[in-house]
Amino acid sequence: MIKVGIYGASGYTGQECLRLLLRHSGVEVVAITSRRYAGLPIADVYPVFAGLTPLVFMDASPQEVADLADVIFLALPHSESMKVAPIFWESGKKVVDLSADFRLRDVAVYESWYGQHACPQLVPQTVYGIPELYREDVAKARFVANPGCYPTSIILGTAPALKNKLIDPASVIADSKSGTSGAGREPQVGSLFCEVNEAFKAYKVGNHRHTPEIEQELSRLAGREMKISFTPHLLPIDRGIFSTIYATLTQSISGKELSELYQDFYKGERFVRICKAGTFPNVAFVRGSNFCDIGVAVDARTNRLIIVSTIDNLVKGAAGQAIQNMNVLCGFPEHTGLEMIALFP
Ligand SMILES: NC(=O)C1=CN([C@@H]2O[C@H](COP(=O)(O)OP(=O)(O)OC[C@H]3O[C@@H](n4cnc5c(N)ncnc54)[C@H](OP(=O)(O)O)[C@@H]3O)[C@@H](O)[C@H]2O)C=CC1
């Protein structure tokens, strides 16, 4: 059994890691940390775990967790993760970081969006963990930067078109919506029931911090620098990311050919499901699962490709993808512990 520690287990992604890892046949969770709930059983804080685990939150130092575990999930806010990351790195253990701290290859770009980087020396040692695209890199790594939720939906949705040079890289527009758990469990006015219920708004228009992450990865796929327009919105639902992506076609292609090209690109990929031609995904059909559902259409009138991509932000957008990366890092079959069917209705 591989021993796992979750650093920052009282937040939404940390507890989601535990929910999934408790059903993983190859691991044992040996440490869960929280400063505010130290000493309390997790089942007292999250009753979903009642009767399922005796684990108690610890206010442990990174070194203490590194001493107990073989693999560590960092589920901390960005700017906090990079403060503890060097201790885990130096311990020689494997790390999957769910924060944004090690996703951007260029430290200057990171600093222009997030502020000063506390650990730039570790950036070259980390790999960007989307297994469907970079499985071999992840397998060789010891430190994985787990992608953001919006980027995961947009990168997986756009990869087949960009790789096949089907769209003009200068023309990509991503219009995305997230459930409220994407903002984490830390109380804030914008996440209050009255602010979110019966409401729908765009936020950080033209300046969301996921923009450089999406651009970095789409540029890599396109083989040239590219910029995108990205607008996030907040949905009055708990979980889910719904991205609609528009781009100008560079060649003529029928809806059927497009659908086949996407099917072919993700052939054998367990967690990417391409919808039948003419049908499109729904966040409700991925809720609680590690799937990314993608539907594509050709808008012949405007010569545009329209892509709809959906994930659960806490699963394929965070904890599920983190476990998928851990499976690759540790040599487990990639789907181990991740075979959940979406919770619908
Ligand atoms: N929510 C989502 O859908 C997604 C989130 N992410 C990223 O994953 C990370 C975690 O997100 P999320 O779970 O939503 O966040 P939460 O705010 O819900 O949880 C944050 C966790 O970090 C702990 N923590 C905060 N500051 C520190 C610190 N200085 N030292 C030790 N522990 C600390 C908190 O524990 P305590 O205060 O009790 O010690 C808590 O367990 C973030 O970087 C987020 O951006 C990525 C993809 C999707």
Ligand SMILES: CC(=O)N[C@@H](CCC(=O)OP(=O)(O)O)C(=O)O
């Ligand atoms: C709804 C909401 O607030 N979502 C978060 C994104 C969550 C996420 O994935 O952010 P990381 O890059 O930290 O992983 C936001 O817009 O900042």
